[in-house]
Amino acid sequence: MKRRTFIQNASLSGIGVVTAGAAIGCNNETKTLEKENKPSTPKASLPLVVATWDVKNATAKAWETLQQGGSVLDAIEQGCRVEEANAEGQSVGIGGLPDRDGNVTLDACIMSPEGGYGAVVYLQNIKHPISVARKVMEETPHVLMAGEGAKQFAISMGFPTENLLTEASIKAWEAWKVTSQYEPIINIENHDTIGMLAIDKDGTISGGCTTSGLAYKMAGRVGDSPIIGSGLFIDNEVGGATATGMGEEVLKTVGSFLIVELMRQGKSPQEACEEAINRIVTKNKNFQKIQVGYVAVNKAGEVGYYGIHKGFSVTKFQNGENVNLPSDFYLKSS
Ligand code: ASP
Secondary structure, eight states, X not given: OOHHHHHHHHHSTTHHHHSHHHHHHHHHHHHHHHHHHSOOOTTOOSSEEEEESSOHHHXXXXXXXXXXXXXXHHHHHHHHXXXXXXXXXXXXXXXXXXXXXXXXXXXXXXXXXXXXXXXXXXXXXXXXXXXXXXXXXXXXXXXXXXXXXXXXXXXXXXXXXXXXXXXXXXXXXXXXXXXXXXXXXXXXXOOOOEEEEEEOTTOOEEEEEEEOOXXXXXXXXXXXXXXXXXXXXXXXXXXXXXXXXXXXXXXXXXXXXXXXXXXXXXXXXXXXXXXXXXXXHHHOTTGGGOOEEEXXXXXXXXXXXXXXXXXXXXXXXXXXXXXXXEOOXXXXXX
């Protein structure tokens, strides 16, 4: 199932998760998922790359970068760039679905093992926001740059400008305009971020997050993905976490920071992801209409992941194997 298809299917009044058929399917699937979701043994093999959704080309690139002697930061940047350059992916980089006015605006952030952070928000006409985020971290005294200033900075760093609105995205936007829902009907909007975490063979951790945000968002809207502690958080002493889904909910619960702090207190990555989803579910009575997915790693290379709805998945490259794994989820029945 394509990432966007899932969001649409699961969200159309929740049918993907509440029909009797789906409930039966859940039971069977849950057994499999329970097996698959058991955290890896504490002596998990390193290096390791894990990312939200089915992005095997991206995790493969990150893995290859590590194998060739690149740093974890290089691996994250190179891995995220694969999805940003994929014009067919309508949630990241070129081809990302536009806002309500037809503008493609990109958000991204990156964190280094040393605790460095760089991010861009509302960036237009630059295909690789993850690389601009890294430049913000490494080349400026700042951590977060927005809009036209971020674009001018990118140009000054040698990034080319280009039109990111593809024919396919224009068509989708035109179709959306027929009904032009200006109320944020979040459960029929499209969204998916690539969040990626990498650990090298010595246990050094880095992460990145890149997105075009919610499709047909209000002009100026920024989500969780570029915001430290929400869409991404890395503490090289503990682990890292990243998020996908309804950014407003992740922001309100500072989800990735929460997960890392829970791991610091002794929770496994799986337990911490589940607690962060529980936090959203507890605080928002409309949680049935929202999808959020988290993935986390700890210093030992244990991995956890969890979503609100069925359909979230992660891609994990470990022990030379690059696999897409379905995530367990909160909403088994309602
Ligand atoms: N988290 C992103 C945002 O809210 C979108 C997504 O991952 O679906 O901008």
